[in-house]
Amino acid sequence: MSEEALFDTNDMTSSKRYLHTPSEFARKKLIYVQETGKLKSIKPHVSSRSNLESYLFFTVVSGYGRVTYENKQYEIKAGDCAFIDCRKMYEHCCGEDSQWELKWVHMDGALLADYYGIFLEKNGGSPVFKASDVKKYGSLIDEIMSNQNEKDITSEYICHSILTSLVTAILVDTINEGNKKLNPDILNNIRECVNDRFKEEDLLESVCREYDMDEITINRQFKDKYGIDLCDYILNRRFTCAKELLRFSVKPVKEIVAESGIMNADLFRHLFIENEGMTAEEYRKKWAPVSYTH
Numbered sequence: 001m002s003e004e005a006l007f008d009t010n011d012m013t014s015s016k017r018y019l020h021t022p023s024e025f026a027r028k029k030l031i032y033v034q035e036t037g038k039l040k041s042i043k044p045h046v047s048s049r050s051n052l053e054s055y056l057f058f059t060v061v062s063g064y065g066r067v068t069y070e071n072k073q074y075e076i077k078a079g080d081c082a083f084i085d086c087r088k089m090y091e092h093c094c095g096e097d098s099q100w101e102l103k104w105v106h107m108d109g110a111l112l113a114d115y116y117g118i119f120l121e122k123n124g125g126s127p128v129f130k131a132s133d134v135k136k137y138g139s140l141i142d143e144i145m146s147n148q149n150e151k152d153i154t155s156e157y158i159c160h161s162i163l164t165s166l167v168t169a170i171l172v173d174t175i176n177e178g179n180k181k182l183n184p185d186i187l188n189n190i191r192e193c194v195n196d197r198f199k200e201e202d203l204l205e206s207v208c209r210e211y212d213m214d215e216i217t218i219n220r221q222f223k224d225k226y227g228i229d230l231c232d233y234i235l236n237r238r239f240t241c242a243k244e245l246l247r248f249s250v251k252p253v254k255e256i257v258a259e260s261g262i263m264n265a266d267l268f269r270h271l272f273i274e275n276e277g278m279t280a281e282e283y284r285k286k287w288a289p290v291s292y293t294h
Contacts, residue, residue: 015039018148022109023156030160031109031167036144040101041094048091054106055116056084057166058092059137063100067092067128074128081137083170084127085116103141107163115167122174122224132173140166178224186211187225190218194230198237199261204230238262239271246284253280 017037026032034054041063064077069090076082076092078100084090086106094100123129131137143162147155190207197203207230208215219229228236242260245251251259257268272280 016145018145020148023153025153026109026156026160029110030156031107031112031163032156033144033148033159033163034106034108036105036141036148038101038103038141038145041099044094044096044098046091046093048089049086050089052086052106054086054108055112056082056086056090056104056106057137057170058082058102058104059131059134059141061101061103061134061138063094063098065092065094065098065100069127070125072126074126076128079131079134080128081131081134081170082128083116083119090127103138105141105144105163105166109160109163112167115171119170119174122171122178124178129170129174129177132176136169137166140169175224184225187222190222190230191226191233194234194237198234199241199259201261201263203234203261235262235271239275242268242271242280243283243287246280247287253284256280 015037017035017039018033019035020033022030022032022034038061059081060076060078062078064075067074067076067082067084067090069084070088074082082092120127140162144159144166147159147162190211193207193210194203200206204215208218211218213221215231219231222228222230222233226233238261242256242262245256245260246253249256253268254265257263257265260268262268262271268280272278272283276283278286
């Protein structure tokens with residue numbers, strides 16, 4: 001169920017908010033709305049909470065203020081957004097001479113803890129980020145609010161979809177902002193180098209020498225851009241090559257271990273059990289388009 005109300009909080013703010021009680025299915029399977037709305041401050045005020053089973057997202061439509069999270073303070077202004085784990089202590093307040101306007105949604109549900117972990121990692125631990133398109137976030141919250149008058153499972157599916165789009169936009173913005181600090185040409189060259197030479201022994205060490213980067217830095221920057229560190233990317237390319245050779249050649253497994261660049265029979269066996277749930281020989285029988293002999 002949902003409820004729409006216009007609140008005046010001790011003459012400090014006026015806010016239009018919708019409260020929602022999710023269904024059992026939504027609680028278990030969806031990202032769901034707990035509360036959403038918009039607020040305009042009348043006087044300077046502080047909102048402080050903790051130990052809420054919720055994640056709060058808000059965008060600053062106008063004005064400026066401050067967010068405190070994990071004992072750190074962050075200045076925030078129009079065009080900025082905040083994404084907060086409300087299980088931790090947090091507070092936000094408008095500036096002394098600012099009548100700021102916010103749009104917000106409290107949400108919870110499936111996978112949000114994982115998404116939030118990615119967000120914090122990519123955003124350097126800060127809950128505040130600059131929106132690439134603040135109107136997009138405002139429009140998504142408007143859509144969420146417009147669906148709160150309905151009290152059926154359909155509206156929960158729709159809001160799950162909108163909230164998924166909202167969280168995706170948050171992650172894309174923070175990842176893209178982080179990528180601006182990297183050198184995309186160098187990282188692209190490294191990736192193409194690995195695509196051409198992934199079978200080479202000691203390739204990671206060679207790439208580090210050629211690009212004058214240490215292993216920790218090159219792995220971190222590669223993961224920040226492509227979502228996988230360089231060491232794992234090399235192994236992924238070798239494993240994909242091994243699967244191709246099993247499917248489209250009749251070469252013995254022992255030769256494929258070497259030709260794919262994996263080189264180690266125990267690692268080769270582990271990769272197939274871990275990723276495919278079967279041995280290399282079983283993988284070949286399932287996927288090979290032609291018959292073969294041992």
